[in-house]
């Protein structure tokens with residue numbers, strides 16, 4: 001297994017770290033859904049840009 005240098009996201013509920021592409025799903029309306037595969041925690045409409 002090669003070590004991939006993808007950014008990781010730490011779940012605020014279970015503190016498990018997952019690759020960002022594993023837990024984040026981009027929607028067609030530019031919203032992003034976070035889903036933790038470990039505990040099932042889900043957050044919708046994450047702001048992806050800060051202005």
Ligand SMILES: [Zn+2]
Nearest residue numbers: 011014036039
């Ligand atoms: Zn979790």
